[in-house]
């Protein structure tokens with residue numbers, strides 16, 4: 208079966224954030240139909256919320272490029288399974304969390320359904336997605352928005368390399 212490329216974002220702002228992300232990536236590597244091609248460094252950023260930054264703990268974020276034979280819906284199920292494995296409860300949108308896994312982009316797919324929007328509708332605005340992605344793929348393009356490097360130049364928000 209032909210592999211397609213997908214871009215995943217991992218974020219955590221509760222508990223041992225870096226350890227959670229490292230362990231989640233190990234689980235990801237063992238999932239059927241998923242082959243990890245590249246992982247960014249860990250980056251840190253203030254918690255983004257639609258209304259304000261507030262005093263929520265900072266996030267650790269990373270981007271992972273995978274090759275997958277899964278469909279977009281199957282990949283979303285895999286992402287949700289990873290979140291569940293790390294105790295994530297989905298009660299509050301944009302709330303603090305032990306693990307958030309978003310699908311940022313999926314090769315050849317642009318869709319808006321109730322369950323899954325691709326590319327992720329806020330990816331082009333999120334520095335914590337754009338910077339780690341540029342680190343891995345300086346020439347990356349985000350469908351509908353263009354060069355990820357250019358988006359990263361103009362997006363608001365701070366992001367810095369995580370130091371334990």
Ligand SMILES: Nc1ncnc2c1ncn2[C@@H]1O[C@H](COP(=O)(O)OP(=O)(O)OP(=O)(O)O)[C@@H](O)[C@H]1O
Pocket residue numbers: 283297299300301302307308309310311321322323324325326327328329
């Ligand atoms: N590209 C996508 N990646 C992950 N989930 C998505 C995507 N598009 C739509 N969703 C849907 O969004 C729902 C809510 O996801 P979640 O609670 O993780 O949102 P959030 O992480 O708080 O916000 P955001 O997705 O903006 O970071 C999921 O159950 C999923 O069905």
Ligand SMILES: Nc1nc2c(c(=O)[nH]1)N=C(CO)CN2
Pocket residue numbers: 217218219252253254255256266268300301302307335
């Ligand atoms: N910095 C940062 N902020 C966020 C993140 C994230 O991964 N990083 N994920 C969220 C999920 O809704 C909400 N806010």
